[in-house]
Amino acid sequence: MNALLIDTNIYSHAMRGDAEIIEILQQVAHIGITAISIGELLSGFKAGNKEKSNRQELNQFLDSPRVTLYSIDEGTAEFYCLILDQLKNNGTPIPTNDIWIAAVAFQKGLPVYTKDQHFTNIKGLLLR
Numbered sequence: 001m002n003a004l005l006i007d008t009n010i011y012s013h014a015m016r017g018d019a020e021i022i023e024i025l026q027q028v029a030h031i032g033i034t035a036i037s038i039g040e041l042l043s044g045f046k047a048g049n050k051e052k053s054n055r056q057e058l059n060q061f062l063d064s065p066r067v068t069l070y071s072i073d074e075g076t077a078e079f080y081c082l083i084l085d086q087l088k089n090n091g092t093p094i095p096t097n098d099i100w101i102a103a104v105a106f107q108k109g110l111p112v113y114t115k116d117q118h119f120t121n122i123k124g125l126l127l128r
Contacts, residue, residue, distance in 0.1 A: 003030035004128055005070070005105045007098070007114035008037040012044075015057060024113070024128070031067045032110055036100045038069065070104045079103035083122055092121040 006025075011033065014021045025031060038058070045054040062069055080103040087093055095118075102122050105112045111126035112119055119127055 002028065003032065003110055004028050004113040005032040005034070005101070005108065005110040006037070007101055007112060007116060007119075008040040009115045010113050011037065011041065011058075011061070013115065015054075029066065031064075032070055032104070032108060033062075033067065034101050034104045035069065035071045036097050036104075040097060070108060072100060072104070076100070076103045076107050079106040082106075086123055087121060090121065092118075094118040094121055 004025075010021055010025075014025055041058060042055070045051045045058075048054065061067060080099055083099050083102055083106070087099070094116075098116065098119065099122075102112060102119060102125050104110075105125060111128045113128040119125060
């Protein structure tokens with residue numbers, strides 16, 4: 001696989017030394033992450049006792065030429081709307097932040113790398 005959009009939990013597992021995840025990320029030419037995931041990470045850092053070092057580690061990760069930070073725009077909102085409608089119609093809700101992450105994945109044509117099984121409820125979403 002040439003490119004992935006990572007879910008927040010993938011970043012967290014990698015920073016905790018998960019060898020399987022680290023190996024996969026090392027083999028990928030392009031790693032995308034969303035502003036949504038950054039918000040979740042910063043929130044977690046603030047709640048912990050290593051906020052400064054965690055922020056430094058995140059900034060180093062984001063500075064890598066292989067990493068792209070994706071923001072939310074009107075196009076993302078269109079995908080969000082479609083995903084939310086599909087999930088409501090199927091009676092399979094998932095966390096709102098994960099819908100936004102999936103919307104970015106659709107918009108950018110990237111598979112989502114995650115440990116969360118509920119992403120499988122989104123029809124047509126490519127997963128790693």
